[in-house]
Amino acid sequence: MNMGIYYTYQHEDAWKVALERGYLQGDPHYALFNDEGFDFFKPAYDWMVEQYEQRIGISLNGNYPVWCWDEFPDLSIGGHIGQGNKGVVLTVELPDDQVLASEISFWDFVPYHSTFCDTLEAFDHRENIDPAYTRKSWEKIFDRAWCESMAAQSGTAPTYQYVIHRIELHHVRAVMPFQDLSDSWLDRIRGFVWRLGYRLGLKKSIPFQWQGNCHFKEIS
Template sequence: MGVYFTNQTIEAFNLINEQGILTGNEDFVDEDFLPSYKWMIKQMDRRINNDGSFPIWLWTKKPNLNDEGHFYKGTDAVSLTVEVPDNNVLLSDFEAWHCVLNEWFCSMTDEESKLFEQDKLNITKEQSWERIFDLEKIQKSEMWNGNSQIVQGVTTVIHKEQILNIEHFTAK
């Protein structure tokens, strides 16, 4: 079991109180990011025995709730501390995830990036995205050079009983 953090709207929190569980929901995904989310769902299906469910995003370290970007400004939300079995969580590098979101090649070196642009590599852009799960490789790579230190995770469901702490906040 691992301890993780997830930020949810007050509406999602009310659902978990009413239904006893929280699941990922396609309705809350920006349509521009839908292809990236569907790619992540396929990875979840392969790596943590997911059934095609949309992800619930987790953090391995508690995010600063005073930072912008958690939700639209003024959104009432909660930060939940949850305990989830580690085998139900797929970890990835937050910064490298942006390669998937932006449909970039996930390069490990400047040279590799140049070779990809010249079509001289035997790896596709989509295959390079799987590197986001190799946290050690990302940290040691020339391209990321230890700059990427935020580890995120996805899981399929959170049960009300898994909530260890609730912190209410208003998004900045």
């Protein structure tokens, strides 16, 4: 079985629940669509659930997937779990055949109900496009060859995000507690200190090995 290293950031409370039950799953309570002004994201999340179940063949049983990335998140800035909230970044090793990749920038087409048009004519008449065609066009975000071709035309490199139905705690390799920052001057200084410490290797994740029972130490 091929395995890959990924990173996911989670609310502290979601991590506490995971430690109690032995796995982490996408809790709707902590989903982005609960944040003010982001309720329109819920249909997009529901669509991603459908795609995961169809493409990977694993049911989420009414839950949402866990979002992951292949690079460690930049904790020197906010916008991860809501400013002031406490959380953790988990370094996880996951089975490749249970992970679904999609291109991040093209993913934005889904919550905004935009259409990927194959021709200029279709783009000029996109207001008349069948909604079913629009939904089908979103599936291009899973096509790496197409994403890379489109990104090359704009002179950028594609960036991918990953979802999995849940993360078993024996797949967690390390944990880094953090507190999401705001845009205040004080938090900008804190962010600079974090970035410097991370680059110098002074700020490191704590190795984690699941033993079946753990006690979570609160983030100070």
